[in-house]
Structures are given as structure tokens and as C-alpha cells.
Amino acid sequence: MERGQRVVVSAWGETPLEALESFVRLEPQERPEPGPGEVLVRVRSCAVGWVDLLMSSGQYQHMAPPPYTPGLEFAGQVEALGAEVTTAQVGDHVVADGFRTGPRSHGDHQRWGGMATWALMPARAAMPLPEALSFDEGACLLGSYETACHVLMHRARLQPGETVLIHGASGSTGLAGVQVAKLLGARVIATGRSPEKLAEVKRLGADHVLAIGDGEGGVRRFRDEVKELSDGGVHVVWDGVGGVISLESLRCVRFGARFCIVGWAATPFVAQGKGGRGAPRANQLPTNLIQMKGLDVLGCPAAISTLHDPSLRPRRLGWILQHVALGKLHPQVGPAFSLADFEQAWRAKWSSRFVGGCVLHPG
Numbered sequence: 014m015e016r017g018q019r020v021v022v023s024a025w026g027e028t029p030l031e032a033l034e035s036f037v038r039l040e041p042q043e044r045p046e047p048g049p050g051e052v053l054v055r056v057r058s059c060a061v062g063w064v065d066l067l068m069s070s071g072q073y074q075h076m077a078p079p080p081y082t083p084g085l086e087f088a089g090q091v092e093a094l095g096a097e098v099t100t101a102q103v104g105d106h107v108v109a110d111g112f113r114t115g116p117r118s119h120g121d122h123q124r125w126g127g128m129a130t131w132a133l134m135p136a137r138a139a140m141p142l143p144e145a146l147s148f149d150e151g152a153c154l155l156g157s158y159e160t161a162c163h164v165l166m167h168r169a170r171l172q173p174g175e176t177v178l179i180h181g182a183s184g185s186t187g188l189a190g191v192q193v194a195k196l197l198g199a200r201v202i203a204t205g206r207s208p209e210k211l212a213e214v215k216r217l218g219a220d221h222v223l224a225i226g227d228g229e230g231g232v233r234r235f236r237d238e239v240k241e242l243s244d245g246g247v248h249v250v251w252d253g254v255g256g257v258i259s260l261e262s263l264r265c266v267r268f269g270a271r272f273c274i275v276g277w278a279a280t281p282f283v284a285q286g287k288g289g290r291g292a293p294r295a296n297q298l299p300t301n302l303i304q305m306k307g308l309d310v311l312g313c314p315a316a317i318s319t320l321h322d323p324s325l326r327p328r329r330l331g332w333i334l335q336h337v338a339l340g341k342l343h344p345q346v347g348p349a350f351s352l353a354d355f356e357q358a359w360r361a362k363w364s365s366r367f368v369g370g371c372v373l374h375p376g
């Protein structure tokens with residue numbers, strides 16, 4: 014019998030790095046047989062996501078009970094079909110719908126993430142890989158671009174000619190935000206800590222880039238430059254970083270701007286580790302500035318929002334797939350690691366060592 018390998022999270026750590034050291038292992042995997050309504054996918058590429066790392070410490074809002082295989086987003090080839098499957102064929106190239114299978118889903122397939130040789134999924138989770146994309150690009154598509162559409166279209170209602178300030182722009186979601194904002198006709202000011210990575214972000218579409226430097230809490234005062242670049246203040250802030258940068262951003266806006274909370278990469282440990290509940294270290298925003306600037310502060314959870322309004326998803330997926338087919342959207346894939354080097358890949362992701370996504374190849 015052919016054997017493969019899979020990454021297994023056997024318990025939640027206090028932090029992702031502690032989980033990695035103590036509870037995340039590579040194990041042998043036997044080829045599973047698909048049951049009725051399931052497809053067996055041979056994984057060709059799996060994204061290493063921020064959420065995968067955060068989930069390993071039980072600090073993400075959606076918990077995957079250990080033991081499970083991480084890997085929310087992946088692409089591969091259908092290798093076998095269970096009974097009653099009519100929507101896929103052996104050999105099809107597919108992308109996993111991470112809301113319907115793997116750690117971000119609910120139910121039986123939650124433990125079947127993509128950091129493995131094989132993944133079982135319900136047939137309805139196997140979406141066709143767009144022809145224009147490689148397996149690596151397919152693995153880096155949905156989470157980032159769905160988030161970008163949710164933030165910029167459905168929440169910020171970004172308009173052509175407006176200016177958006179995007180923090181964490183070198184990351185998977187931030188870079189998708191840069192590209193979607195440009196397609197919507199906006200002007201983009203992108204920030205980050207590394208001038209080298211920012212040069213790449215500019216090459217990939219940002220109009221202006223700003224290094225945030227090393228002032229208080231690692232962030233310098235940049236409000237004057239942003240105001241100058243945006244004729245008095247930006248219309249929209251995309252905050253995927255949190256902490257001190259959020260406060261400085263409140264000084265970069267024009268009256269009535271929209272402040273989008275996307276994430277908090279700089280302050281990831283808002284919740285208790287090891288799956289404990291509560292948020293004892295949550296970020297806070299000053300109400301006086303929000304009031305005086307007439308700001309709309311918008312929470313932007315791309316996945317949770319679809320539970321409350323299922324019509325959001327078909328709209329944003331339609332937009333994304335259309336722009337991929339037109340050759341206007343290309344996920345940026347950074348380094349690729351073999352599955353055996355997953356530890357190295359997780360550390361590279363956690364310390365933001367590259368621009369865009371990062372993938373594992375099970376081989």
C-alpha cells in the first residue's frame with residue numbers, strides 16, 4: 014500500500030511556536046478510502062496561513078479540536094471518488110473550499126487539512142482550480158482574496174479615486190488588498206517594516222510605500238506623509254497589524270473615513286493560549302478620535318460574515334474567479350517548502366520573512 018505523510022497537531026500550545034516545538038509532528042499517512050459523497054485529493058500545494066499557526070495555540074476564534082491536520086487552503090488532484098459523487102472526476106485539478114473542509118470547517122472533515130499527502134473532503138468542497146492558476150497559486154487564492162473583497166467591497170465600499178492605507182501590505186491578505194484596491198480604481202499607500210519587501214509591494218501594484226520604522230512600539234510618526242500623499246487624509250484604512258499602528262492611523266484619515274479592522278498581526282495573542290477563552294489582551298481604540306473624525310469603524314471577518322449573510326460569498330467568489338480568468342488577479346507565492354520542512358515554513362511565516370503566500374509541497 015502506498016504511504017504518505019501528514020502534519021498532526023496533537024494538542025494546543027500556549028503560542029504557535031510552543032505548539033510547533035511540543036505538539037506538531039510529521040506522521041506517516043496511509044492512503045484513505047473515500048466514503049459516500051467524498052473525494053480523495055492528492056495534495057500538490059498547501060498554503061501556510063497565519064490562521065493555521067494561530068489555530069495551533071487555540072487562539073483563533075474557530076477551534077479545531079486536536080488531533081487534526083492543519084492546512085486551511087490547498088490545491089491538488091482528485092485521486093478517488095466515493096459512492097454517489099457526480100460533481101468531480103478522477104484527475105480533476107481542484108482547490109479546497111476551506112469553509113467546507115479542513116480546520117476552518119465544521120464537522121467530520123475538520124481534521125482533514127491540506128498539510129498532508131492526501132485529504133478527504135466532501136465533494137461540494139472540491140472547487141475547480143481556475144485554468145490560469147498553478148497549484149501553488151490556487152492554494153493561495155481564496156482566503157486572501159475573499160478577505161480583500163469582503164473588506165474593500167462589502168465593508169469599506171471603496172470607490173474609484175479614493176485612497177486606502179494598507180498595513181501589513183507584504184502579507185498574504187494585505188497584498189491581496191493592494192491588488193483588489195487597484196482593480197477597484199483606488200490609490201494605495203502600503204506600509205511595512207522592511208524597505209526591501211516594500212519595494213516588491215510597489216512592484217506588485219501599490220502607488221506609494223511607507224516604512225513604518227522603529228518609533229514607540231516599533232512604529233514611527235507617519236501621519237504627515239500619509240496626509241500629503243492623500244490630499245489631506247485617506248478615505249479608508251486597512252488595519253491588518255493592530256497595536257501602535259492603529260493609533261497612528263487614526264491621525265492619517267480625513268473626516269468620515271472608514272477604518273477597517275482586518276487583523277492584528279503585531280499583537281496576535283489577544284486570547285488565552287491552549288484554547289482558553291476570553292480576550293485579556295485585546296486591542297483598544299480611543300473613542301475621542303473616532304468621535305472627532307466621524308469615523309466608521311468596521312469589523313471585517315470574512316468567514317463569520319457569510320454565516321450571517323450567505324449572499325456575500327457567491328458575489329465575491331464570482332468577482333475573484335472572473336478577474337483570475339481575465340488574467341487580472343495573480344496570487345503572489347513566496348517560498349515553497351517540502352512537507353518534511355514544515356517547521357521551517359511555519360517559522361518563516363510567523364516571522365514575516367517573505368512577500369505574499371508561502372506553500373508546502375507534500376511531493
Ligand SMILES: NC(=O)c1ccc[n+]([C@@H]2O[C@H](COP(=O)([O-])OP(=O)(O)OC[C@H]3O[C@@H](n4cnc5c(N)ncnc54)[C@H](OP(=O)(O)O)[C@@H]3O)[C@@H](O)[C@H]2O)c1
Nearest residue numbers: 063181183184185186205206276277278279313314315365
Ligand atoms: N478579516 C479576516 O477575515 C481575516 C482573514 C485572514 C487573515 N486575517 C488576519 O489578518 C492578519 C494578517 O494575516 P496574513 O495572513 O496576511 O498574515 P501575514 O501574511 O503573515 O502578513 C502579516 C503582515 O503584517 C506585518 N506584520 C507582522 N508582524 C508585525 C509586527 N509585529 N509589527 C508590524 N507589522 C507586522 C508583516 O509585514 P512586514 O513584515 O512587511 O511589516 C506581515 O507581512 C492576521 O491578524 C490574520 O488573522 C483576517
